[in-house]
Amino acid sequence: MKRTFALLLPLLFAAAHAEDFQGADHPLEYDHEPISYSASQPHDPISVVQQKIMSGELKLKWDEKFGYLPALLDAFGAKKSSQVLVMSKTSLQRRNISPDNPRSVFFSDEVYLGYIPGAPVIEISSVDPQLGGTFYFIEQEQVRKPKFTRSNDCLSCHGGQRTLGVPGHFVRSVVTDASGEMISLEEVRDITQCTPLKDRWGGYYVTGKSGSQFHRGNLIGEKDLMQFKREPAFKSNLTDLSPFFDTSKYHGTGSDITALMVLEHQAHMHNYIARLNIEAKLMLAAYGHVRYIRAQVDAFLRYLLFTEEFPLTQKIEGNPDYVRDFEAHAIRDSKGRSLRELDLKTRLFKYPCSFLIYSPSFDAIEPQIKAIILQKLHDILTGKNDDAQFARLKPEDRKAILEILIETKKTLPDYWRRP
Numbered sequence: 001m002k003r004t005f006a007l008l009l010p011l012l013f014a015a016a017h018a019e020d021f022q023g024a025d026h027p028l029e030y031d032h033e034p035i036s037y038s039a040s041q042p043h044d045p046i047s048v049v050q051q052k053i054m055s056g057e058l059k060l061k062w063d064e065k066f067g068y069l070p071a072l073l074d075a076f077g078a079k080k081s082s083q084v085l086v087m088s089k090t091s092l093q094r095r096n097i098s099p100d101n102p103r104s105v106f107f108s109d110e111v112y113l114g115y116i117p118g119a120p121v122i123e124i125s126s127v128d129p130q131l132g133g134t135f136y137f138i139e140q141e142q143v144r145k146p147k148f149t150r151s152n153d154c155l156s157c158h159g160g161q162r163t164l165g166v167p168g169h170f171v172r173s174v175v176t177d178a179s180g181e182m183i184s185l186e187e188v189r190d191i192t193q194c195t196p197l198k199d200r201w202g203g204y205y206v207t208g209k210s211g212s213q214f215h216r217g218n219l220i221g222e223k224d225l226m227q228f229k230r231e232p233a234f235k236s237n238l239t240d241l242s243p244f245f246d247t248s249k250y251h252g253t254g255s256d257i258t259a260l261m262v263l264e265h266q267a268h269m270h271n272y273i274a275r276l277n278i279e280a281k282l283m284l285a286a287y288g289h290v291r292y293i294r295a296q297v298d299a300f301l302r303y304l305l306f307t308e309e310f311p312l313t314q315k316i317e318g319n320p321d322y323v324r325d326f327e328a329h330a331i332r333d334s335k336g337r338s339l340r341e342l343d344l345k346t347r348l349f350k351y352p353c354s355f356l357i358y359s360p361s362f363d364a365i366e367p368q369i370k371a372i373i374l375q376k377l378h379d380i381l382t383g384k385n386d387d388a389q390f391a392r393l394k395p396e397d398r399k400a401i402l403e404i405l406i407e408t409k410k411t412l413p414d415y416w417r418r419p
């Protein structure tokens, strides 16, 4: 009875709110067959690096100031420029985090690292194509062969409603008091590309310019929050954080506004991909078909194609190093176009289709549901599907994305390349 209700609930929700349905987020039973999250050996970037350490192929260099952090960033291809800083005591090593000693987060396409000056462990998470987010810590202690310890404790925050009901990643906006405790529960929001800038970045430091698109970054304490409400420009458009804490304790510079925006897109996109894959497999195991999650496919495509992205009205200017490092991995078509090109004037990306369409996790989505996604995506991009929910996608954007994908994404079905 309980089970039936749990299954019906998302369907009812989907029917009632078709136009604003953002994808179901009730927790899935990912620790049961056929997923068996905890019992399965991950095939993620972290297990690859662990094997290299054990075999002696890779030596993680110890740094006197930052411990294993610089070597880990190198090993996982995460750049210094991706640093963002969180001051709220909202995560695992809460005792070590405060506005004077924020937590730094670095990320690449598939790996996220959390480093707090003086804390005993570095937190690392990554993306496994079959399991979704995977979570580990590594001790900040110089040893011959450092070990990543997988931890399921992380799932109490990283494996529920906030992460679309699967193991995953997220960004919140929580204004904090001077010690880093959140002040008011109404301020909590889950942040994605769709969130207005004025609601973003409570509990984060933010460096970079956003003109008159003000945000809650850099606010510390009730007084700041009140002042922000009277005077929304307060503490937006900052480029230097040294008045707030000792910035020399950090490996990177600042808490880059562009990196934050990419992080928000990417974390939620990873969750959508993991959700669709895991839910499809559970549905197949239970019913032998994936018909019940069709509404999920639409929500997934709307996010992939940024149809509900919060529009920018002025230029975002962050650290140019981040833009350079991020675009360095661009896969380009013969006209030089890439889904990694940032726009930052009217929207995040120049071509509104997620670069994670190239990721191993996208390719690993359960084949039946992936076939439906690719068919629908093709229909949208060719203009055959003119459904109102994708209306924001302009004909020239559809055409450009179609052309880029045909040339650069190897694993598309043949009909994509037929004239």
Ligand code: HEC
Binding pocket: 086, 088, 090, 091, 092, 103, 105, 112, 113, 114, 123, 124, 125, 135, 136, 137, 151, 153, 154, 155, 156, 157, 158, 168, 169, 170, 171, 172, 203, 267
């Ligand atoms: C008490 C809840 C909680 C626990 C437990 C927790 N986290 Fe988090 N984690 C968060 C929150 C909240 C964020 C978003 C940033 C913030 O508010 O600090 C986050 C962010 C992260 C990030 C940055 C990427 C992202 O999702 O934004 C990493 C990496 C991370 N956590 C790793 C871990 C690992 C590894 C563990 C377990 C060893 C863990 N976390 C346990 C709450 C938690």
